[in-house]
Amino acid sequence: MGKSLLVLGAQWGDEGKGKITNYFSNKADVVVRYQGGNNAGHTIVFNGHKYALSLLPSGIFDNNIKCILGNGMVINPLAFVNERNNLISQGFPCNNLYISDRSHVIFKHHLELDSLNEENLKENKIGTTKKGIGPCYSDKVSRIGLRMCDFVSDNFPKLYKNLLEIKNKEIISLGGTPIDYESSVKEYLAAAKIIKPFVCDTISLLASLRKENAKILFEGAQGALLDIDFGSYPYVTSSNVTSGGVISGSGIGLFGLDEVLGIVKAYTTRVGEGAFPTEIFDELATTIREKGHEYGTITHRPRRVGYLDLVALRYSILINGISSICLTLLDVLSGIDKIKVCVSYDYHGQTLHTLPASNEILKECKPNYVILDGFKEDISDVTSFEQLPLNAQKYLNFIEHELQVPISVFSVGADKKQTIVRKEIF
Ligand code: IMP
Numbered sequence: 508m509g510k511s512l513l514v515l516g517a518q519w520g521d522e523g524k525g526k527i528t529n530y531f532s533n534k535a536d537v538v539v540r541y542q543g544g545n546n547a548g549h550t551i552v553f554n555g556h557k558y559a560l561s562l563l564p565s566g567i568f569d570n571n572i573k574c575i576l577g578n579g580m581v582i583n584p585l586a587f588v589n590e591r592n593n594l595i596s597q598g599f600p601c602n603n604l605y606i607s608d609r610s611h612v613i614f615k616h617h618l619e620l621d622s623l624n625e626e627n628l629k630e631n632k633i634g635t636t637k638k639g640i641g642p643c644y645s646d647k648v649s650r651i652g653l654r655m656c657d658f659v660s661d662n663f664p665k666l667y668k669n670l671l672e673i674k675n676k677e678i679i680s681l682g683g684t685p686i687d688y689e690s691s692v693k694e695y696l697a698a699a700k701i702i703k704p705f706v707c708d709t710i711s712l713l714a715s716l717r718k719e720n721a722k723i724l725f726e727g728a729q730g731a732l733l734d735i736d737f738g739s740y741p742y743v744t745s746s747n748v749t750s751g752g753v754i755s756g757s758g759i760g761l762f763g764l765d766e767v768l769g770i771v772k773a774y775t776t777r778v779g780e781g782a783f784p785t786e787i788f789d790e791l792a793t794t795i796r797e798k799g800h801e802y803g804t805i806t807h808r809p810r811r812v813g814y815l816d817l818v819a820l821r822y823s824i825l826i827n828g829i830s831s832i833c834l835t836l837l838d839v840l841s842g843i844d845k846i847k848v849c850v851s852y853d854y855h856g857q858t859l860h861t862l863p864a865s866n867e868i869l870k871e872c873k874p875n876y877v878i879l880d881g882f883k884e885d886i887s888d889v890t891s892f893e894q895l896p897l898n899a900q901k902y903l904n905f906i907e908h909e910l911q912v913p914i915s916v917f918s919v920g921a922d923k924k925q926t927i928v929r930k931e932i933f
Contacts, residue, residue: 519777522771528565541577547729549804570602582611621637635744709758773840775815817909818862834914834918848878
């Protein structure tokens, strides 16, 4: 019987989705990305090797798995060719790819505009990955963007020339360097030749696979709190990261999701700007950052570190319909004497139980903490919940009780083997 599972980050991204999606992708016939582009960074470790993916779905290592890049994505064709070539050189054929003809294309002018916009925002900058994500989605919504069906068509040079004329004016008005049409179009035509065989109607493909009872894994990028609608606006990405994005970004239909697995880091991190109530600045932040390798996969920026925030998670569970949780990086917490967990916010004397819309309000929220005893043991070899030290078990029980959602999976290290499944969900 076919089944579908959505794996998505429940916090501000970097929850360890790459490892978990790769873990479940072994059981999948199809892996689908439905939003974002190469702003995502998934690190996957198996057989002693570390692989970094940013655009390709994590089923890419197994040629029997169909990897779909859905219509909700924004795809930089040059980055696609690079990432694919890099994997081919490491022995992965990468022919199992299906790119939606409706997905939007990121061009050089989007990258230039991303940087210019950030510069012009000065102290209000978003802290984007500068991969052109926002400007590409802006063009999509403004109805001037080019899609993959255009990119691989004979008409592309003309369409691109017209678009670039408009976009170069914008670049010049912001003080940037215009993009050269002749050299760029050459590069794009070469990329289009490689990409064209993979471009297809992924909506019909997904529908027929579903009819054949295929097991479908949807792979979220970024995290729910970076969602353009539900996230901490304006410090968000430009796509619908949350479960609704699966429907609009893949064409699966309203009842296409059986399970929603929220990936939750045992603490919290955030890159880029924006309020972060449980952020910590002392030595403990450094310890966690180093132990958890909390540096951006794409930008290498040090991530901001904080305690677990159950207010943010309750909200995330609500907006995504999360049916169970995978708690990652639990091993990083070992050696911490007292572990704080935020259960509500104090906003000028008022207790808040859900995330406020305004970043200005969130900035002034002070976390109300419950303090739990930590654990000292190295847990990287445990293979069951029962093998965890009692205080680690208590930490999991506390989270489950507070959130009223089961922790079906937890992870105690970067290797795939260090994944403990408490309840089969896929
Ligand atoms: P953009 O997606 O490059 O436009 O960046 C917008 C915001 O989302 C910035 O704060 C980025 O740091 C953040 N962001 C984008 N992709 C990721 C990710 O994969 N992990 C964590 N944060 C991300």
